[in-house]
Amino acid sequence: MTTNTGHPTRTQQHRHRWLRPASGLSAVLALVAGATAGATLGSTGTASAAATITVAADGSGNFTTVQAAVNAVPAGNSSRVIISIAPGTYREKVTVPATKPYVTFQGTGSSRSSTKIVYGVASGSPKGDGTTYGTGGSATVTAYADEFQARNLTIANDFDEAAHDYANEQAVALYTAGDRTVLDSVIFDGNQDTLLLHSRSTSLRARVYVNNAIISGDVDFIFGGATAVINKTAITVKSDRTSYGIVLAPSTPAAYHGFLVINSSITGSGTTAATYLGRPWHAGGDASLDPEAIVRNSSLGAIVRSAPWTDMSGFSWKDDRFAEYANSGAGAGTASSDRPFLTVSQAADYEIADWLDGWTPST
Numbered sequence: 602m603t604t605n606t607g608h609p610t611r612t613q614q615h616r617h618r619w620l621r622p623a624s625g626l627s628a629v630l631a632l633v634a635g636a637t638a639g640a641t642l643g644s645t646g647t648a649s650a651a652a653t654i655t656v657a658a659d660g661s662g663n664f665t666t667v668q669a670a671v672n673a674v675p676a677g678n679s680s681r682v683i684i685s686i687a688p689g690t691y692r693e694k695v696t697v698p699a700t701k702p703y704v705t706f707q708g709t710g711s712s713r714s715s716t717k718i719v720y721g722v723a724s725g726s727p728k729g730d731g732t733t734y735g736t737g738g739s740a741t742v743t744a745y746a747d748e749f750q751a752r753n754l755t756i757a758n759d760f761d762e763a764a765h766d767y768a769n770e771q772a773v774a775l776y777t778a779g780d781r782t783v784l785d786s787v788i789f790d791g792n793q794d795t796l797l798l799h800s801r802s803t804s805l806r807a808r809v810y811v812n813n814a815i816i817s818g819d820v821d822f823i824f825g826g827a828t829a830v831i832n833k834t835a836i837t838v839k840s841d842r843t844s845y846g847i848v849l850a851p852s853t854p855a856a857y858h859g860f861l862v863i864n865s866s867i868t869g870s871g872t873t874a875a876t877y878l879g880r881p882w883h884a885g886g887d888a889s890l891d892p893e894a895i896v897r898n899s900s901l902g903a904i905v906r907s908a909p910w911t912d913m914s915g916f917s918w919k920d921d922r923f924a925e926y927a928n929s930g931a932g933a934g935t936a937s938s939d940r941p942f943l944t945v946s947q948a949a950d951y952e953i954a955d956w957l958d959g960w961t962p963s964t
Contacts, residue, residue: 651680651705657687667695667706667718676700683707686754688715694722699745699779699801706742708754713786713815716754718742723760724794725767733769736794740776745801747779757790773797777827782809785964789816792839799825803854803890810962824850824882826890828858830956831865838869838876838904846871846904849879850913851892858956859893859922867932868902874932878909881921886914893922895951897943905932908939926951 654670655662662685664670670684681703688710695718697704708716720741726734737743741758742751760772771794775784778801789796795818800807809829816823817837838846848867853859860879869876878901881892909925909932910918925933926943936942943951 651683653683653685655685655687656691658689658691659687662687666693667691668693671695671697671701671704674701674704678703681705681748685709686716686718690717690719692719694720694740695742697742697744697746697749699747702747702749702779704744704746704748705750705752706754707750707752710753713753713788714755717757718754719757719759721759721761721772723758723762723765723767723770723772725769726760726765736769736771736773737776737797737799739771739794740773740797742774743776743778744782745778748781749777749779750783750785751775751787752783752785753787755788755790757788758792758795759790760792762792771821777809778807780805780807781960781962782807782827783962783964784809784811784814786813787811787815789814789818791818791822793818793820793822794824795822797825798823798827798829798860799852800827800854803887806857808957808960810957810964812962812964820845820847821850821880821882823848823860824852826852826854826859826884828853828956829860830953831860831862832953834862834865836862836865836867838867838871840869840871846876847880847911848876849894849896850882851879851894852882852884852887852890853893853922855889855891860895861951861953861956862894862896863898863953866900866902866930867896867905868900869904871904873903874906876904876909876932877906877911878925879918879923880911880913881916881918881923882913883916888916891921892918895922895924895926895943896928897926897948897951899928900930901928901932901934903931905934907934908937909934910939924951 683705724736758772758774774791776797807827811831814834819839851859879894926948
């Protein structure tokens, strides 16, 4: 697995809260800039007044594609811009650059399956220039910016593994690299490498809060170097690889926390006791990394192995940070040298607040 990696007046606030369909990009840019200029941020990092850009495939919004809406957000914007996405399927690759923080993708359907952003390429898929995408490049949605949010929608990579014989079939649905990212009530669907929660640099902390999500895949399908909380989430191991499955592959810098799976479930229909909870990804063979994954207060299905951690690329999981605490279910097992558990006193320092470190995300 590799990756390439001055407040507006009340009248202004009212006028710009919803954008009407504009005749061109310049008009929308002017509206968004007017709504965001000088807006202040609340304690949760959201703007006191948010501009909204609408996307609808039928042409009833400001734009018909999500990427066009992202392009309309001014670089360096300092307050929340909501990209409101109507129900439908949007087959496109979308990138939110690091220069455009405070962007929210908000599905407006009755459920999170109503609005879907999907594409279907893998790491080994050829591009038009004769090169291949690479793992990070395969992502359907890439959010490099800080303060990115996605809510009430589906982000998927539907690359067909059976129809291709590539040496590298990692196919990312969402790739985040910024700090203070919120992913709330989102479905992430893929196979290998579904959800890449990473950072723009190992020297930068990238906090992510995943809440009330559904994440599905088969191998290393939640991976990266972010400091991520995965809370109240259904994690599903797909059964198309019945011999094994691997859920987590953290590549955590030693100075930061890695992945905390809490109040969640890990289930699947594959072979009983064939799934690993995780393994240490030392990206690029970097021995200075100290991957961390904690799974606690969660329900583990019978698919989980009794020795649930495994090595990767010559790096032993026992040299890094992997543990469980107070899990339940058929796959929970008991503590052993191959299955470390936190003590009660240790667990007190492995709570959501320890990961978020003073940040209170809005959900």
